[in-house]
Amino acid sequence: MMPPSPLPNRLPRATELAHGLIATRLGPGAIAIDATAGNGHDTVFLADRVGPDGRVHAFDIQAAAITVTRQRCESAGVADRVRLWQACHSLLGEELRQAGEATESAGAIMFNLGYLPGSDKSCLTRADTTLAALRKALDWLAPGGLLTVVAYPGHAGGDEETAAVETWSAGLDQAAFAVATYRFLNQTNPPPRLVAVERRLPDPASRTK
Numbered sequence: 001m002m003p004p005s006p007l008p009n010r011l012p013r014a015t016e017l018a019h020g021l022i023a024t025r026l027g028p029g030a031i032a033i034d035a036t037a038g039n040g041h042d043t044v045f046l047a048d049r050v051g052p053d054g055r056v057h058a059f060d061i062q063a064a065a066i067t068v069t070r071q072r073c074e075s076a077g078v079a080d081r082v083r084l085w086q087a088c089h090s091l092l093g094e095e096l097r098q099a100g101e102a103t104e105s106a107g108a109i110m111f112n113l114g115y116l117p118g119s120d121k122s123c124l125t126r127a128d129t130t131l132a133a134l135r136k137a138l139d140w141l142a143p144g145g146l147l148t149v150v151a152y153p154g155h156a157g158g159d160e161e162t163a164a165v166e167t168w169s170a171g172l173d174q175a176a177f178a179v180a181t182y183r184f185l186n187q188t189n190p191p192p193r194l195v196a197v198e199r200r201l202p203d204p205a206s207r208t209k
């Protein structure tokens with residue numbers, strides 16, 4: 001049985017809504033990708049959802065993030081289903097292929113951009129590698145699967161990166177993908193934004209043609 005939705009009873013933060021949307025579709029036995037493992041919160045969330053028969057591939061460029069994520073997964077008892085990759089997420093295609101994953105097999109893919117909280121703020125995601133990674137990630141997104149991006153326009157370079165993600169996602173073919181965004185409109189400091197991309201399920205009518 002799927003665990004209950006993690007949404008709170010107030011307007012959720014972008015990160016919380018990402019979890020809530022993914023929880024509607026990611027269940028036991030699925031494959032998921034965390035493109036920015038960081039402190040491992042999203043990796044553990046995905047690993048809980050996919051259960052012992054599922055798999056999570058988690059990427060981070062920093063050794064410190066991989067170490068913290070490994071420890072968090074071990075403490076949560078989900079390390080058995082998590083594969084950690086210390087690599088730039090723009091290379092995720094090569095790593096997933098090496099791991100034997102089929103394209104269009106991931107039920108959920110998460111990007112939580114920016115820097116590792118509590119660490120060196122100079123190591124942060126950048127528009128060029130983020131866009132390269134997003135383009136590759138779409139190849140792994142299953143029909144009906146969801147890719148979420150939490151972007152932070154409030155820090156240096158974050159506005160440019162957020163705009164690049166929005167421009168890229170807004171240009172995706174609407175016959176193949178549904179794209180939506182969520183953000184608070186009345187906050188003084190630019191709040192994080194969620195961009196969600198769903199690969200549409202094939203139209204049943206087109207399958208009979």
Ligand SMILES: C[S@@+](CC[C@H](N)C(=O)[O-])C[C@H]1O[C@@H](n2cnc3c(N)ncnc32)[C@H](O)[C@@H]1O
Pocket residue numbers: 035036037038039040041042043059060061062065087088089090112113114115116117123124125126129
């Ligand atoms: C906001 S944190 C992620 C938070 C994380 N999802 C969690 O639940 O704790 C962003 C992470 O992206 C990582 N990062 C930055 N550039 C990257 C890249 N090119 N490839 C993969 N990870 C990258 C940083 O090292 C940092 O740990």
